[in-house]
Each structure stands twice: as C-alpha cells, then as structure tokens.
Amino acid sequence: MSEAIELRGLCRDFDERAALHDLELELAGGETLVVLGPNGAGKTTLLRILATLLRPSAGEVRVLGARLPGEAWKVRGRVGFLGHDPLLYRDLSGRENLRFQARLHGLRGDIAEQRIGVLLDAIGMERNADRRVAELSAGMRQRLAICRCVLHEPELLLLDEPESHLDAEGREAARELIGPAEGRTRVLVTHEPERALPDADQILRLETRHMERRADKRASLVPRAAREARL
C-alpha cells in the first residue's frame, strides 16, 4: 500500500523554540499511527502541519502524495481534523454548523442532509442537533466535532485526543465513526495509551527534555512488530 504520510527531517520552530526537530516517519495508507508524549512535546504541532494548518520550518512533508506546504490545496478536503477546539460556531445550531461545513466541502442538498442525519444518529445527537452550540455541554460539542471531522468522508483522520469529554456511550459511538476501519488512515494523539495502543500499527513517542534546546528534542518511532515483541 502506498505511503499516506512521509516525513523527512521535519522541523518546526516557534521563534527560538523547537517544537519538532528532525522527525522521520512513514505511514502506509490504512494504518494507524499513535502519537504519545508529554505536554509541549509537539504532538498538536505535528497534527496541524499534517492538516496544512501550519507550515514546517524545514524538512520534507508528503501527505496523501502531495508535498506540503506547496501542494496543500491537493490535501484540503481529503483530511478530517479533530483538534482541541471543536471548530463550531457557538451561535449556530449543531445541524447548521454541519450544513455549513458540508457546503464548504461541496456537499449539497439531499446528499448533505442525508449524510448529516446519518452521522447525528450514529453519534447520538439527533435530538440535540437543533440547539445552539453555545447551549451544549462539552461532550455534546465533541460529538458534533466528530461529525464535522468525518462529514466529507476524508481519507486521512488527524485526531487530537478525540475521546476527551466523552462518556462511555459517546466513546463507543465515536469509535464507529473514527475508530480503525478498512482503508482508513489515522494519526491519533492521545494521553491514554492503554486505549489506543491495541489499534496502533506504529507508535511515535515524542519527548521533550529541555524545551529551549533543539538538540534535546527526541522522537522515537516504534513499528508494530517491535511493539508486539516488547509487549
């Protein structure tokens, strides 16, 4: 299977501080990469670069065959991004937010409505979909954000702690939409490795020893075979 993500010497600096340094990675299509690491290790930065929301400072980045940032336009619309913010407008209802996203992604009319209905039903939000987002709990917003993330049926899912704020029922529902499935490539950032590791094909462990010194940023890539041997 062709590579969905290829990173060669990826670096990202914020002023004098290195968030990512010399990161190497290959992830085949259909695989799941679990990214682990402490706060400030660069996990979210990595996801935002893969989502075309941040430019790398140096190195080569290929996502779904497109070289970033130059060919970012080829990737947009093929990626589903679930970050810390739900990316929902508070003054619109959940359904209106999803309709807005559907239109941005070129889904129209009955197709969009049908897809929105199926997703809301699957995530257990059908009854609350017409309430303003500002009135919803954090868990309900996260459920809507998951619907937004997969609304356009992306080839690559970039998930930053997707189960945060979700109850047990919500986690099960979310797993149906963003969990491992045939042909679905995922990059999953988590602080709960015990839940994510069983699905991992590769594990990327980002570490931060001293934030100010680039040389001390460490990344270690553990492929599935090594992980299984270690377990």
Added chain:
Amino acid sequence: MTPSRLAFAAILGKDLRAELRTLQSLPAMALFAVTTFVIFRFGLDRTSLSGSLGAGVLWATLLFAAILGINRLFVAEREEGGFDAIRLAPIDRTALFAAKAAALLAYLLVLEAIVVPVFAIFFLGSAAALPPVAAVVLLADLGLAATGTLISSMAVNSRARDLLVPLVLLPLAVPLSIAATGALEPLLAVGGPGYHRFGTWLAVLGLYDLVFLLAGYAVFDFLLED
C-alpha cells in the same frame, strides 16, 4: 475544489444568520450613529447642517459607526475556530474575503437605511438630497467594506484588535473620506442638491473601491497563512 460561489454563499449566509440571531453588531452601530447625531445637534446648537459641515458630520459618523462592525467581523472566526475550519476546506480562500466584505457591506447598507433618514430629520429641511446621497454612500461603502475586511483580518489575531483597527483603517480611509465628503458637499448645499464636480468625486470613489477590492483579492490568501 468547491466552487467559489458556493463557498461565498455558505460563509455569507452563515454570517448573516449569526448576526440576525445575536444582533451583536448592527444595533450597536446604529445606536452609536444616532447618538452621535444627537450630540452634534446639541453640541453645535444647530437645527440644520449644509454643505461641507453636513457632509463631514454625516460621513464621519458613518465611518466611526462602521468601525464597530469592522472590529467584530472576524471575531467568530478567531474565537470559535472558523479560520481553521475554512482553511481545512477545499475552497479558494478569497471566497472568505468576498463573503466577509459582502457581509460588512450588508451591515453598512442596513445601518445607512436607518441613520441617513435620521440625519435628514435632524439636520435637513427636505428629503430631496437623499437619493443622490444614497448613491454616494453606496459607492463609498464598497471601498470601506474592502478596506475594513482587509484590516479586520489582519487585526483579529492581535490582542489590541480594538485599537489596531481604527489606527490602521482611518489613515487608509482618508482618500475615501475626501472623495465621499467632496461628493456629498454639493448634495447638501443650501437650496437643494447641486452636482458641481459630482462626477469627478464618484470616479475617485470608484477608483478607490477598485484598488482595495483588487488588493484584498491579491493578498488575502497570504493573510490566512500561519
């Protein structure tokens, strides 16, 4: 790629729906403008204004009221993640510029539909000047919407947003203000509207609109980069 007209319609529709629901910008803009007219009426102790004084009072009030709306134009995009959501979509980002400028233009038109008649009641003897005045402010609104959208998108990431917008916008709006008041002055002359050099000022307004609409189209994509 999603066609730009669809993205434009989606963003504009979202903005207008949110404003209709929350009324965060328009009531404040209209209230500010009407209050300013009241202050001018009693501050100047005049029941009628004409010529350059009338043009100055009308335009300055509209411009400062517009700043209230410009300040808030991208707040939802900044605070609720709209920028990221739009940047993730397969759309031409200039659709966002066009939609935001159109939303601001709509706010300005509604504002003027309310406050220009109020200005006429406070300061003009008749309504004869209102149709050509409406044409002038419409042309000026296009330029103000283009400039305001550009400045707002740059300032929204700053914590000093409320300060930055007027500081950057007002100098850029000087040519627009000169042309707008130049066109309005003969329309508000004592004895009824005149049209001395009216066409020249309209041409200047049109040129300003064109320059800033093109500038917005050219640079907006870069403004959205990280």
